Amino acid sequence: MSPLTDRGHLLTEQANPASHSLDRLSSLELVDLFNQEDQRLLVAIAGAREDLALALDRTAAALAQGGRLFYVGAGTSGRLGVLDAAECPPTFCTPPELVQAIIAGGEGALVRSSEGLEDRRDDGAAAVADRHISALDVVVGITAGGTTPYVHGALAEAQTRGATTIFMACVPRDQVPVTVDVDIRLLVGPEILAGSTRLKAGTVTKLALNILSTGTMVKLGKVYGNRMVDVAVTNTKLEDRALRILGDLTALEREAAKDLLERSGRSVKLALLMHWSGLDRETAQGVLTEHHGQLRVALGVAGDGA
Incomplete structure (x- = not known):
């Protein structure tokens, strides 16, 4: 059988x-x-x-x-x-x-x-x-x-x-x-x-x-440290998580973190690169894209990071 x-x-x-x-x-x-x-x-x-x-x-x-x-x-x-x-x-x-x-x-x-x-x-x-x-x-x-x-x-x-x-x-x-x-x-x-x-x-x-x-x-670069920096900000819970990630990694107050998140197009990864490198949104996105979304690699090119 x-x-x-x-x-x-x-x-x-x-x-x-x-x-x-x-x-x-x-x-x-x-x-x-x-x-x-x-x-x-x-x-x-x-x-x-x-x-x-x-x-x-x-x-x-x-x-x-x-x-x-x-x-x-x-x-x-x-x-x-x-x-x-x-x-x-x-x-x-x-x-x-x-x-x-x-x-x-x-x-x-x-x-x-x-x-x-x-x-x-x-x-x-x-x-x-x-x-x-x-x-x-x-x-x-x-x-x-x-x-x-x-x-x-x-x-x-x-x-x-x-x-x-x-x-x-x-x-x-x-x-x-x-x-x-x-x-x-x-x-x-x-x-x-x-x-x-x-x-x-x-x-x-x-x-x-x-x-x-x-x-x-x-x-694939969806994580920085142990944070889900590519989290989809699609509801209140996930927005709160995104703001806490930004606050923890950048020491920004919540309102400043929220402003940064909005300026980035509600992308935690892009917001971090913009904050740490001083790049504008368009330029930062170009750097991320060039390095296949790998934030740590992009930071090595564009700025110091954390």
Whole structure:
């Protein structure tokens, strides 16, 4: 039988000895058991650190050359990709097309179960073709158990188009071998509720996606120090954050920071360059553009910085 249909041997499908009496535990015992098992998440991330770093480097390099990042998944894995992609524009002021999610079943799968659609390998391939994915792009296939046909179809199509392919699963390589550019295995062990990969597997996947997307944006110059200087100032909360960043980094009073933010066109990064270099908005924007939005590099050319 194909390893994509015979799943009983998979780590994510096995019964966890620590939870064999799950239905007899008190509420406090349940909480303690979840807490105990969740300790495995950080160990799993540490075990995949080199592969995560490679994925980060490959993704940042591709996006710097004009490529896009795509997450592909079904069910929980697909929803996690959608969540990470959706959070990039407000956090890093990226265009929506830069980081995209492809989920089996489309938008409807976000709010209702559509797990049957994960078996359609051809649909995954078609989704990649529909988005005209090319050699410039990166495609991350996310599947906790490693066997989702939809994801494998998408990755296969991405490979024929020359895209960088990344595989993210919670089973060992020998259980589900794949041939991709970067193979990330997040081994958290069997779930407390056998087979329910929305638990540890889902949480460790979210951690890995946090690292991949945020690390990539750091390398693309979306961050100065540990501040999100490309934050999109689109509501009151984000305006307050922008003003606090400016105040903290420049020591300006809030009203002065607000004036600087407005003069910059509500761009924190541009406001900082204008303040530290003394350049006007147009000239400062030219310097930033010339140096691919890298504020620290631009400051080295235009002024002292902080």
